[in-house]
Amino acid sequence: MSEYQYILVERDEAVGIVTLNRPKQLNVLNHQLVAELATALEELDQDETIRCIVITGAGEKAFAAGADIKEMVDKSPMDMMLGGFEAWDRIRRIATPMIAAVNGYALGGGCELVMHCDMIVASENACFGQPEILLGLIPGAGGTQRLARTLGKYRTMEMVLTGIQINAQEMAAHGLVNRVVPQGEHLKEAVKLAKIVAAQPPIAVRLAKQAVSGAFETPLEEGLEIERKNFFLLFATEDTHEGMRAFIQKRKAEFHGK
Ligand code: CO8
Numbered sequence: 001m002s003e004y005q006y007i008l009v010e011r012d013e014a015v016g017i018v019t020l021n022r023p024k025q026l027n028v029l030n031h032q033l034v035a036e037l038a039t040a041l042e043e044l045d046q047d048e049t050i051r052c053i054v055i056t057g058a059g060e061k062a063f064a065a066g067a068d069i070k071e072m073v074d075k076s077p078m079d080m081m082l083g084g085f086e087a088w089d090r091i092r093r094i095a096t097p098m099i100a101a102v103n104g105y106a107l108g109g110g111c112e113l114v115m116h117c118d119m120i121v122a123s124e125n126a127c128f129g130q131p132e133i134l135l136g137l138i139p140g141a142g143g144t145q146r147l148a149r150t151l152g153k154y155r156t157m158e159m160v161l162t163g164i165q166i167n168a169q170e171m172a173a174h175g176l177v178n179r180v181v182p183q184g185e186h187l188k189e190a191v192k193l194a195k196i197v198a199a200q201p202p203i204a205v206r207l208a209k210q211a212v213s214g215a216f217e218t219p220l221e222e223g224l225e226i227e228r229k230n231f232f233l234l235f236a237t238e239d240t241h242e243g244m245r246a247f248i249q250k251r252k253a254e255f256h257g258k
Contacts, residue, residue, distance in 0.1 A: 006033035014051040014198035016044035023059030029109045030068035038090035051198035056101035066108025101190035102126040112141035121190040122168040123183045129165035201239035201255040
């Protein structure tokens with residue numbers, strides 16, 4: 001396992017838990033933190049004993065308050081271009097399902113990181129925003145695209161053009177948050193949800209994630225192709241036949257990830 005300065009990595013049974021760990025700075029995402037996060041997620045993704053990943057932020061106040069403004073303030077376009085955005089692509093390519101456990105602020109790059117996850121559990125004090133416009137910036141890690149795909153054009157425009165923050169309840173109503181839980185329960189609930197995912201047959205889980213993700217990344221025709229290919233592929237796994245046999249024999253299925 002790699003050593004990290006800005007994140008913590010733990011395991012709880014088949015769940016990997018990655019904590020952004022700069023609480024005094026509201027877990028802001030400097031270049032090194034995002035690189036460490038991508039490496040940790042890739043390591044968990046390669047680990048066959050890990051079936052689901054939870055990403056959270058340390059402390060009471062924030063999941064992450066965005067990119068590190070102090071690090072960005074004097075950068076040139078070229079600095080930014082060469083400055084490690086490929087780590088975000090590495091995070092996007094993680095095949096294991098990821099659940100964000102959000103407490104407090106999820107702003108700018110923090111909101112964008114949340115949206116890289118596959119499910120979102122939020123404390124009732126969580127708030128989401130893309131305040132980059134207030135800094136003379138715009139979102140740069142997918143915020144305009146992913147928000148618009150979930151919230152639609154008009155609320156997204158309002159968030160991106162005015163920098164307003166939206167609370168967990170409203171995000172849940174928009175479909176951007178799966179569960180709103182009492183303050184401080186976000187991690188416990190996210191791990192509980194992760195353990196349900198972790199109990200499912202793992203090859204089917206990965207292929208299901210890939211198929212659903214296809215709905216947001218490809219035209220319909222292509223997404224349907226991904227789904228059908230993955231559906232057929234599962235008939236090559238023992239787990240799929242075991243799952244169906246167990247149903248017919250009225251017993252609990254035993255999945256072995258094969
Ligand atoms: N960057 C750097 N430092 C920050 C940031 C930030 N984004 N946010 C907070 N901090 C620091 C503060 O400077 C302060 O440090 P110090 O104690 O040394 O002065 C500490 O964290 C605590 O913050 P506050 O005292 O401001 O705490 P408050 O409770 O008063 O306010 C807020 C909390 C409202 C969240 C406030 O801190 C805030 O508005 N922060 C900035 C939020 C923001 O604008 N985020 C967007 C940043 S731009 C961005 O994310 C672009 C994404 C591009 C792609 C991703 C690339 C990685």
